Amino acid sequence: MIKLENVKKVFPAKNGNVTAVNNVNLHVKKGEIHGVIGYSGAGKSTLIRLINLLEKPDSGKVLINGTDLTTLSPENLRQTRQKVGMIFQHFNLMKTATVYDNVAIPLKLLGYDKQEVEKRVEKYLKIVELSDKHHSYPSQLSGGQKQRVAIARALSQEPDVLLSDEATSALDPETTNSILDLLLKINKELGITILLITHEMSVIQKICDYVYVLEKGEIIEQGSSIDLFTNPDRPTTKKFLDTISQRKLSTSLVEQLKLEGTVTRLTFIGENTGQPLLAQVSQKFGVVPNILTANIMELKNGIIGNLVVHLVGEQDKINASLQFLNDQGVRTEEVEGE
């Protein structure tokens, strides 16, 4: 559906060129939700603008439905853009137009007849649950409602793809959740493929099937959400995970605990709750597990449990119990203090 092949974008600057996006490859399959996460300045905004060519890549291919957008004439590009919806961090609604007009004006400008415009505005304002706000102006709406209008505006052109540029970053957590639910709904019910960029791991956690971690313009790690959440490799990815779960323990605490036994992180995927396994460990091996931290993360495609335990006992017994846990499908990792 969306494919980037070796895409590169360089911005000229006074003290040397800045490579905003470097050799990025990305493939969003039809009907999926993919997320790009990165810190400010990682190149996320440039990356998403390369997909509808608001930024022209210096090299590489941008394919949507198999068409390379970089080869299109301005007129054909304009046509293609109509099938690629976009929503923004700051909503980008016209202040001087009502909710109805904010959705209707682009349709009119694109040449749809009056009845079709009316039909679509009604339909999509209903989908975003703003049917009662037709005559309100953006200044009378909350942030979440403004984003809903922007989503209705994007949907009204019945796009195949929706690009979301930090769409929830200006919203409070509760409103963020309601907008994410809406995105899930339109993905599921309208079959729209979504690519979003964000700096919030919770957004990825809630709605993404697949994740790319962007740093200094390059994708440094990628994988399905479940894989990335259970088995992060790069420090940046781990840091993002730390923002949504208590993963860190202080060095002094870990060192103190390690005077006796080991400190281990156990990761369970799916139904495996963990508690019976730990009970078995103490029964079978005579190792005493002490739970230091525990949490459960609900991802779009599954549940991940995370435990940090202090195992006290003879070293060979500890090793045997770790082996046992591994055999039961639990990932184990020795914890270093950070």
Next chain:
Amino acid sequence: MEEFIQEWLPIIGQAVVETFQMVGISLFFSILIGIPLGILIVLTRPGEALENKVVYQILNLLINIVRSIPFIILLFFILPFTKLLVGTTIGVKGVIVPLVVYTAPYIARLMETSLLEVDKGIIEAYRAMGIKTRQIIWHVMLREARPGIILGLTIATIGLIGATAMAGLVGAGGLGDLAYRFGHLRYEVDVMYATVFILIILVQGIQSLGNRIAAKLKKE
């Protein structure tokens, strides 16, 4: 009082009409030239849709030059141009040309300011939707800039009223001319007061009207 009114009403009335004529006609032509000029200077700016360094720099320079010259000097400075354009350099007709030359660049600058205030994000959103640049200018930029444009035109109109006061120098009449000829040269203080009073009312009225329309368009 009654005597004063009887004696001066026709003369002041005539002056008011002349002022309205001058302001009305020159405002019309100034808007006709100033608004497209303002749009052009915004669109040719670096990074905008019709980016063109040469056109942008020339327009900038031209507007700055004209805006540097005080109206009273401009009035005489462009006499040959006025003669060429309308065939005369005196009367209401003769003063319209310098008034337009004076006001149009001013309106262009005010236009530029209000257009630049339009949220770039909205324009980006419309580009992303595949809408034509021409339509974005007309239906997005101009629409969103309307409150600012109205306030700008209000300021320009008031400036124009001030400039017409000097029109008496080329025999175009008007309120300013009345105050100068009768009030100052003939020491008819009452006429001076009456004129100033009318001007204050006029400016107040225009500003309030402008503010009201702008507020209505702003929807905030």
